[in-house]
Amino acid sequence: MIDRILPSWVASAEAFDDPPEATLFPEEExxxxxxxxxxxxxxxxxxxxxxxxxxxxxxxxxxxxxxxRGAPTWPGGVAGAITHCAGYRAAAVSLEALTVGIDAEPHEPLPQGVLGAVSLEAERKELQQLDGDVHWDRLLFSAKESVYKAWYPLALRWLDFEEAHVTFDPSGTFTARLLVEGPLVEGRPLTGFDGRWLVTDGLLMTAIARPRTA
Structure with a gap:
């Protein structure tokens, strides 16, 4: 499912259970x-x-x-991200991406009180204007998780929930505008990310993949 919101130059794999053939290297053990x-x-x-x-x-x-900060360490030249939630695990990797961020969540409302801790007042107002059978609060949380996963390999520092303003388009895309100074990326300041989102089969997921231009 995650491949539906990733470009063709990003490879992905997913699982809906924990297969017995899944094993770890000794270092991972x-x-x-x-x-x-x-x-x-x-x-x-x-x-x-x-x-x-x-x-x-x-x-x-x-x-x-x-x-x-727990970010996966990928082979040289690879950008990637991992996500897992109840009943779903996925990974996305690319040799052509500068950075990748993915997140999956159950399609349920956030627990009471969480939205206020992970969002801006402006974002909460914008969510109230969105229609449709979507738990927009949980989708916002997921998008911010994807933003952080895309941000960290480029900036190598923490990004708070309140340091990016996420705006959704009901068609299945979102934008994230950084509210703090970003690192230089390919000679230009990083100011934000574009992403895609999907709700299907009781899950919602978000993805960001920024290609290399050089």
Missing amino acids: AVVARAVGKRRREFTTARHCARQALGSLGLPPVPILPGE
Whole structure:
């Protein structure tokens, strides 16, 4: 499903359960050695998806270890992202992207009080103007997760929920305008991202893929 909102030059793989053939490299095993079962299953299947996606690019299976702030460490020249939620795991990778961000969430309202903590007042007002059978609050959270995943490999620093203003188009796209100074990317200041969103089969998902231009 995630491939429906990714460009053709991004490879992806997804799973709706935790297949028994999903295994970890010893280095990855060490990361989750003391993790609870749920965390271990998510971690293992997400890495399984990532290696499948890398295989689509003709790349061999390698350990994908969490780096700074938990971001996956990809092979040289690869941009990618991982997501998981109840009943879904996915990975997206590309040799042509500068950065990639993906997120999946259950298509349910955010828990009480969470929206105020992850959004701007202007965003909350804009959500009230949107129609349709979409939990826009959860979609906003997902979009901000994708924004952060796309931002971090370029900036190598934290981005708060309140430091990007996300606007949705009901047709299935969104824009994120950065409210803080971004890094120079290919010689120009990074000012925001364009993304796509999808609601299907009880899930909502968002994706950002910024191509290299040089």
